Amino acid sequence: MSGVIRALVWNEYYAERKVEAIRSVYPDGIHGQVASALNAAPGILAKTATLDEPEHGLTEEVLAQTDVLFWWGHSLHSLVSDEVAERVVERVRDGMGFVALHSAHASKPFSRLLGTRTGKLRWHEEGLKTRLWKIDYSHPITEGIGDCFELEHEETYGEHFDIPAPESLVFVSWFPSGEVFRSGCCWTRGGRVFFFQPGHETFPTYYDENVKRVLVNAARWAARPDRITYICDETKPLEKID
Amino acid sequence: MSGVIRALVWNEYYAERKVEAIRSVYPDGIHGQVASALNAAPGILAKTATLDEPEHGLTEEVLAQTDVLFWWGHSLHSLVSDEVAERVVERVRDGMGFVALHSAHASKPFSRLLGTRTGKLRWHEEGLKTRLWKIDYSHPITEGIGDCFELEHEETYGEHFDIPAPESLVFVSWFPSGEVFRSGCCWTRGGRVFFFQPGHETFPTYYDENVKRVLVNAARWAARPDRITYICDETKPLEKID
Amino acid sequence: MSGVIRALVWNEYYAERKVEAIRSVYPDGIHGQVASALNAAPGILAKTATLDEPEHGLTEEVLAQTDVLFWWGHSLHSLVSDEVAERVVERVRDGMGFVALHSAHASKPFSRLLGTRTGKLRWHEEGLKTRLWKIDYSHPITEGIGDCFELEHEETYGEHFDIPAPESLVFVSWFPSGEVFRSGCCWTRGGRVFFFQPGHETFPTYYDENVKRVLVNAARWAARPDRITYICDETKPLEKID
Amino acid sequence: MSGVIRALVWNEYYAERKVEAIRSVYPDGIHGQVASALNAAPGILAKTATLDEPEHGLTEEVLAQTDVLFWWGHSLHSLVSDEVAERVVERVRDGMGFVALHSAHASKPFSRLLGTRTGKLRWHEEGLKTRLWKIDYSHPITEGIGDCFELEHEETYGEHFDIPAPESLVFVSWFPSGEVFRSGCCWTRGGRVFFFQPGHETFPTYYDENVKRVLVNAARWAARPDRITYICDETKPLEKID
8 A cells, every 4th residue: 555545435326316305415426425525634545436337346456456445335235246246355355445334234245244134224214313422432433533423314223233243333323213223333354344324315424524534534444554465375384393 | 150050249238228219119228139030030049248247248258159249339339348349359350250230330349350440431310211222132141132121210321431342242222311321241351240231229120020131141141150260370381292 | 942952063074985094083974973972962962964965954944943053064165055055154144053163164154154265274284283272261162171182183274364353262272383273263143153173084183072072062152042033124113212 | 642652661670780691682671672662663752761760750740741651570560559550550541552561461550451360371481482473464563564473582471361352362472382372462441552472581572673563563553643532420411302
């Protein structure tokens, strides 16, 4: 990795084109706004890719030039080809960071990396208020974030969320209808994986200052400088120890 | 450990004697009700001890006959002698289970075992409703508990709770005033340690069927059959390996 | 789950039939010896299944009657059908225990549950001595096992082992040629998952008393009594909290 | 924290003054060599403090100007005053990093932060070779370190090491006499805590290039930029959520 973090923001880019009310929130697509938030931070260079591009914009060449991949998907998970999904997963296993945004909990790459039914959770979408509480004070992803922050309107997600126990539990969300949710979770699968729950397409979540700070922090955390360069799988006795 | 789990329920036993409204909830003391819930389960024999007894009822002999110690304290933490607190901690390091109930988060044994300022958290006590969500489905302490359960009146506890990251996060609580709280947490410190948040003295929490089930499950989990019998700290080269 | 743990021991059952030297070690197959060790323990009823059976002996009906599945495979991982592998994985997600023995680190079910390249590790097979050290003293799988135990001849496995950080690290192995290896590891993926490294087909590992004790402990730990019966994934607002 | 990491290297500084053979290895004391290694790295400014200084060189003022404290102690743990030990622990709880070197596993600050009998482990000191294996590939402390590295002569430490399960297991060591040891371990106690096993006073361990790299990485990891500035412990209902 050079000194600059090379981020790639992937989006299925469907609702923003089909639904006027959503387009008005994200005229450049959710990927456009997320990339804009990342590009506003020093040391991050963010590009975008979408489902309709050849190979979904995720060729070997593109992924080889990516330090951290952000993924937003919701209704078209099944249209992502198994080949591209596996390619993404393999790159993460090599060390690329992966940030799953909102409904990407049900995406192919995320579920394959985690191994559980990550699509399973409780949800309803009246656009209630939510409050995200910082749980892991020591985590770089919380840098600059206060004890908690609120979003006026979000989709409600609730436990049980069918994920492996996070290595770090960064945020837990509160919803007025009685749910709690592990809304910021980290794992390692070769590369670093972060799930961040807010970001329903009908709400201006990715314009929020706290959310943008989390996205930037996540890019810096997930795009770790020290890639895995060697994993042994050969018959190779070590030199004799005397 | 014999086939029977030997539980000991410790209580500072102050508010129940001094305040009529609290005595009416727990006429036999909180320790009495917790022990009663445990004794109702097959395979558990629960006794009690309180602050005013000689050595707080926690002599070497008593602790040597205890597989799991439940601890309830609130306003008199500082009256527990350092000697007895350290004796309890040493027994946990030898393998005894320790279940910290409600305000025992600020007790001497719990804070010494955990190493952080476990007394630090957000709280207020209007007696609001609370809902406890099961997070770790695989944990024995959740056996028989549904996705969530409610208590009509409890003290509100909120993050940030200054604890080391739990080895298992068993429950997270929701409160209507906007807080979330890691209300069921496990650690290992030689013996097994469980913190369970509900149990404010003015509410009949320990009569609740779900709470009683958690107490019984906690006794069974924390009183593990296989004590640590050997920890090496001598200069003792192993036999030469050829 | 009834009071009896229903274990199923699966084996590709190839080397024992093709190679006389291996058959002489395991005349009834590795599965036969593992099942025998389990059946010798009170409260466990173990059956077997092998690759050559229809659907590899792992029909929906069989898996529905299984509390914990032991898996031994080495050279024929690729002959396990994707359909059956996915069926096993889905059952684990529903709560069935899964114990991956030795080269099963590279099996389809294990790698899909874990999400990394679990097949990657360092290895060589001169049949050196190995010593397994108990790391997690509090873990039920170590019950009855001393500080360490030895096997006179085993295949050498070494780090780096490409697995997600275990939720519990139960054993670490030492090898005279200079390697260490996380040889007993636990995860949760709905059901409980245990990997146990010893068990190369040319050595009588599964006759060892310590190994048999670990197998029995693993069956009891992984076949947990409280299955996941409900995971919410519907739009279902909770009742309004006042 | 300014842009520069302010490290402080503490040493009991006894053996180097009393024993000629040790002084010849570390003429400026172990603290001098560790500080030298840190000061050679860009962005780190390391100072030193020793037992014999007033308040052991660890006044409130000094600690307030310290981002990460390295601690080397062996035979004089008991001479560290409880007051200073507790002061160090409190600063870690506020966010200061703490790196426990070698026999500092038995030091007062480390054991109070961890909560177990951290002094308990297996050891013997013939000065055998050791090999440290990198376990957590994703950890910043391993940056620039290969799969494993060796030290020609070190004290042998072996499991069982009586520590809480590390949040990250960074290194496991191999010793020719048959031991393994969790030689690089991370925890969070407000601030970040790292234990690193090599460093017996009679061997030139802190001159080794890999060891120096680990020390520098540890300083950068433990001296995290985002201190805990607020932990709530007051009765403070949040604003009403509608």
